[in-house]
Amino acid sequence: MQHIYRILKTGRELWRSYVVIALLTTLLSVTTIIVPLLSGWAIDEIRKGASANVKYAALLALGIFLLDLTQTIISNINGYYGDQVSAKLQNILSKKYYQHLLSLPQSYFDNELSGKIINRLNRSIVQITSFIQMMSNNFLQFIFSTVLSLVIVAIYSWQVALMLFALYPIFTLMTIKSSSKWHVWQKTKNEQLDIASGRFAESISQVKVVKSFGQETHEISFFNKHMGNVLKVNKPQSSYWHKQDVRRRLILNVIFFAVYLYIFTQGAKGVFSPGQAVALILYAMNIRIPIFTISYLVENTQRAVSDSRDYFEIMSIKPEIVDALGAKKLRVGKGAITFNDVVFGYDKNRPVIKNVSFAIMPNTKVALVGESGEGKTTLTNLLLRFYEPQQGSITIDDQDINSVTQESLRQAVGVVFQEPALFSGTIRENIAYSIKNATDTQVRAAATSANAHEFIEKLEHGYDTQIGERGLKLSGGQKQRIAIARALLKDAPILILDEATSSLDSKSEAMVQEALVRLMNNRTTIIIAHRLSTIANVDLIVTLSSGSIGEIGSPKVLEKSGGIYSQLLSLQRNKSDTNEKKLEKFDIAS
Incomplete structure (x- = not known):
């Protein structure tokens, strides 16, 4: 759970929201435990028959109605805050992850598939924030309402409270013991998913190469193989988990049988009034629901722990190249x-x-x-x-x-790569990539010097033309001239030129070479x-x-x-x- 604590600590700027959620959860738990009390009092009053106080009974009914109404309002306000915390935490974690990734050395990216990096981000952060959302919307309420219910049950009968309390360590220990094996399978699944997703992203980004070599079947086969490995692991993982869940629930059912048997027999003996017996049963049922959802909560906790471990594994990598002190x-x-x-x-x-x-x-x-x-x-x-x-x-x-x-x-240092590195977006955005506040005049001047202005103006949307991922909508010569324009606008005193090897038509070749001569001048x-x-x-x-x-x-x-x-x-x-x-x-x- 230390990883979950680290996640919450990472989003410590949200502490006010954490406090609000805790307060709302407490209020929700209090309203939840009052209903069985009012129900028990109502039954005892009704048993009096004609001598029963009708106004009192009506007030109890009104009280239950108002509590239900209050629960509806509070639970939705709490859910809203939980959703906001989850979204904000996702934003914080994503930004920190992205910022950290960009600080890592080139050697890290040389050894990792880009798709794997992206999948790890999506899987980790989505799973973590979903867990936080679940915790704020459900789990905390379960904890508070269970504790308060046990306290009230103990006032009526310490024997019933003890039997109900015994459920938690038994069930939790059994769940934790079975979850360790589950975690090993989950790690294997994550590794296979990362490989499949990494290759998926790589093949989509180079789909022209895949189609040109007729390797669609090969790529599908590679993807299916690793997704198939996920299914192979998922089957024993799921089977093991649910078999363990059957064992846990059988033990719980036996203990709850003992609880109900004790309440019924003591009620029959007159130790509990009918109203008290009903209240105890309702409290036992209130406690039963959270206990039976523990397996689901633990499974989600294990997923969150597993994925947060992946997240912090990346975040713990120290940049090899850092600026010297001073x-x-x-x-x-x-x-x-x-x-x-x-x-x-x-x-x-x-x-x-x-x-x-x-x-x-x-x-x-x-x-x-x-x-x-x-x-x-x-x-x-x-x-x-x-x-x-x-x-x-x-x-x-x-x-x-x-x-x-x-x-x-x-x-x-300005750089023109062998393969022009362009981003999805407009031509203007790509030329002005290194200069945040470049004016339209500066962009056009750079494009003109790069022999790009003429072809840009002929496009339907000119400089606002969307060029597609990596500039796929442009020809080779056009992409090279956009890259040269970008370097011209940067106007760095030193230039690295990795000359393109791709052949162009004679006109494009002449225009690119002329642009390069201008670019290299006085650098x-x-x-x-x-x-x-x-x-x-x-x-x-x-x-x-x-x-x-x-x-x-x-x-x-x-x-x-x-x-x-x-x-x-x-x-x-x-x-x-x-x-x-x-x-x-x-x-x-x-």
Whole structure:
């Protein structure tokens, strides 16, 4: 239950609502326990026959009516507060989860399916808040009314109170004992659901790939397999739980038989008046209902505990990359970048970057060249501080990037990814993604510089056109120009350009290349180049081989060196299937 307490503590700003719910629940419980008393008094009065006080009996009937009316009003007010607390708590937990997720290192997302992350959020928070709602609307009332009922029953008969009280530890212990096995099954179910949901989200986001390769049957089979595993676990889990519930209820029925037998026999002996006997029976029935719902409550508690454990498991992950104490904002003057003896590996025992050192002068264009997997993208990820080197340092204008804030570092770097990363929403929103208060004039100017304004204006809704998830309604060239416009609007002094490998028609290609020239102008630019024509126009080439620097120099120098760049030029001049395959190893479009 510590996880449930942590959930409530997380929503401690709702403490006023918690107090209101507790007060309303107490009032509701008091009204509930008075009804059996009034009913017992009414029966004793009625037994007097002609000598009965009719006005008194009528007042008792009116009292029961007013109590029922009060219960209706209070229970609905309490339900309203419970619903609000549940919704607000869901909002708080979701925001904290999302905020924490975005603070986690890139390595976490490298190892998790996005669908699994989303499913865990939905499952955990929905189950937790449903439990809180159930607690506020039902469970607390059960507890208060049961305690008060036992107190009143004890006034009439301590023997009956003792028998009824004995039900709770017996039933609760049996339920807890059986729930531990249930929890193991639930964990397995959650794991299988996460896998299925993760693949589901992944296949939907890449449905074009699924359809293109005709893999609909394969994806359905994968999904069905893991959902089938959920059903396989669910059957023994449900069977076990309900068998245990039968045992629990049999024991309860025996104890309640003893309670009713005692009340009836003592009433027959005259120890209890008929009214007192009826009141005791009604109190016993009031207690019986909560006890028989304990199995349901415990099951929901176990679900909430299980899912809250998943929630806090994510929340307990510490960000690997945090700003140093006293970290200052990065101040970019010229935009000089230096890699100093950098060593890095995704697996610390297998470095992919080995003692890499090179300098990039301000306002120059540098191309990283090497076979796929040699560390070109890794170097740019290190510059953005998505990862941290195990050894060495990276500086911008003589400022170690580990000593400045991550926010200021990433504000100083513009990025154009190989695959344009666009969001669902309008074209305007995507261009202005990095500038919250960008004006319409700024957005249009950036689009014009990116050669995007003309095609945008031809769309029915212009800049307010909805582009679909990941920009699916746009062509490849249009998406690239929107991404370039976004980088232009950001106007960062440093640029990382992961050149697109996808082929475009000649007109789109020319427009994209022209936009890129404008984008790179007067910026320090690192290019992961996929075209030899792009590499030929840079100021400096850095080749990578086996994670280390192969050679550094200008295109003119390296084309005569006999090294990697020279070999690539030769492969392109002497076109053949074999040479094209060799170029592909270097991610170079032939």
